[in-house]
Structures are given as C-alpha cells and as structure tokens.
Amino acid sequence: GENVEQHPSTLSVQEGDSAVIKCTYSDSASNYFPWYKQELGKRPQLIIDIRSNVGEKKDQRIAVTLNKTAKHFSLHITETQPEDSAVYFCAASGNTPLVFGKGTRLSVIA
Amino acid sequence: NAGVTQTPKFQVLKTGQSMTLQCAQDMNHNSMYWYRQDPGMGLRLIYYSASEGTTDKGEVPNGYNVSRLNKREFSLRLESAAPSQTSVYFCASSEFASKDEQFFGPGTRLTVL
Numbered sequence: 001g002e003n004v005e006q007h008p009s010t011l012s013v014q015e016g017d018s019a020v021i022k023c024t025y026s027d028s029a030s031n032y033f034p035w036y037k038q039e040l041g042k043r044p045q046l047i048i049d050i051r052s053n054v055g056e057k058k059d060q061r062i063a064v065t066l067n068k069t070a071k072h073f074s075l076h077i078t079e080t081q082p083e084d085s086a087v088y089f090c091a092a093s094g095n096t097p098l099v100f101g102k103g104t105r106l107s108v109i110a
Numbered sequence: 111n112a113g114v115t116q117t118p119k120f121q122v123l124k125t126g127q128s129m130t131l132q133c134a135q136d137m138n139h140n141s142m143y144w145y146r147q148d149p150g151m152g153l154r155l156i157y158y159s160a161s162e163g164t165t166d167k168g169e170v171p172n173g174y175n176v177s178r179l180n181k182r183e184f185s186l187r188l189e190s191a192a193p194s195q196t197s198v199y200f201c202a203s204s205e206f207a208s209k210d211e212q213f214f215g216p217g218t219r220l221t222v223l
Binding site: 006009031032034042043044045046049051089093094095096097098099100101102103 | 141143150151152153154155158168169200207208209210211212214215216217
C-alpha cells in the first residue's frame with residue numbers, strides 16, 4: 001500500500017522568512033496530493049491540493065510543487081506570519097483513501 | 111450547515127469498558143472515515159466506509175468496530191477499551207473515497223485508564 005514520508009518533523013522560522021515541507025510517496029498510482037493545516041486543539045483543514053496533471057499550484061503565500069518522476073511533493077509558505085504556526089500534514093491518494101504523513105510542527109517566531 | 115459533528119467531545123473510560131463514538135455529516139457525502147491521532151504518529155485510518163452499506167479496514171482496525179447506520183451517520187465502537195486506545199479520534203467525510211478533499215469533525219479526546 002501507499003507510504004508517505006514527511007520531513008522535517010519540526011521547523012522553526014523567523015517571521016517573514018519562507019518555510020518548506022517535503023513529502024515522498026511510494027505508490028505510483030497516487031495522483032491526488034492535499035495539504036492540511038491543524039492548529040492547536042482544532043481539526044485538520046485543507047489548505048491546498050494538487051493533482052498529478054499539474055506541476056505547481058499557488059494560492060497567495062502558499063504553493064505546492066509535485067515531481068511525479070521522483071515521487072515527491074513540497075509545500076512552500078512565503079512571508080510567514082505567526083498565524084502560520086500549526087502542524088501541517090501532507091497526504092496522497094490514488095485508488096485508495098488518503099494516506100497521511102506524520103506531520104510537521106511549524107513555529108513562526110516573531 | 112454543521113458539516114461533520116462528533117459526540118462526545120471528551121470521554122474517560124476504565125480498561126475493559128465499552129463505548130460508541132458517534133459521527134454525522136450533513137454534506138450528502140458518500141464516504142466517511144475514522145482516524146486516530148497520536149503524538150508524532152499523524153492521522154492513522156481505523157476504518158472507512160466508501161459508500162452507504164460498505165465498510166473497510168484501514169491501517170489500525172484492531173480493537174474497533176464500525177457501523178454505517180445510513181448515509182449521514184458512521185459510528186465507531188470500542189468493545190473492550192485498552193490504555194493503548196487513549197487518543198484523539200477524528201471522523202471525516204468526502205464526496206468520494208479517493209482523490210477527494212476530506213472534511214473533519216472536531217474530534218473526541220478519549221482517555222482509557
């Protein structure tokens with residue numbers, strides 16, 4: 001079955017800097033890659049997703065890139081703000097339900 | 111619309127007790143899921159229901175049972191709770207079982223003593 005690895009597990013950045021979180025997946029049939037944000041004590045919520053027919057997708061300060069050949073995808077957050085502090089999860093899905101990475105705890109230091 | 115709702119929000123059980131976690135969605139979604147979240151382990155799928163009338167095991171099904179009561183409701187039962195089942199449980203739903211955004215409930219924090 002699918003296996004999703006996520007790095008790093010923790011990440012601290014200064015406010016205004018960029019943050020990058022990377023994920024790899026194992027199943028070449030996977031073609032949907034969402035990213036979820038979970039604030040402390042809250043439920044995970046989708047922030048951006050990408051499908052395998054595109055290589056990059058942007059939404060304001062957030063972007064996701066996908067390299068299907070290498071089986072990896074990344075989340076990029078630019079101009080980080082304190083409210084970006086949260087746990088971020090990547091996930092992958094092909095013909096089966098989403099498989100999640102273990103998460104990255106992002107801390108934005110003011 | 112309430113989205114995905116779960117009850118209870120918190121629960122403390124003694125080892126060996128049983129309980130049922132309830133989940134309901136009002137988005138007319140076909141698929142529903144139960145996850146557990148433990149520190150450093152991410153979201154692990156316990157069971158899912160791709161459509162009304164079907165259920166399938168996920169990554170960590172042992173010690174749990176599920177019932178898809180109707181299209182709206184999906185319950186998770188612990189028959190004989192163990193301390194290893196102390197966790198935060200999330201229910202989620204989506205239009206389709208794969209390649210689709212999942213919407214999560216607020217979670218149930220369960221402690222088994």
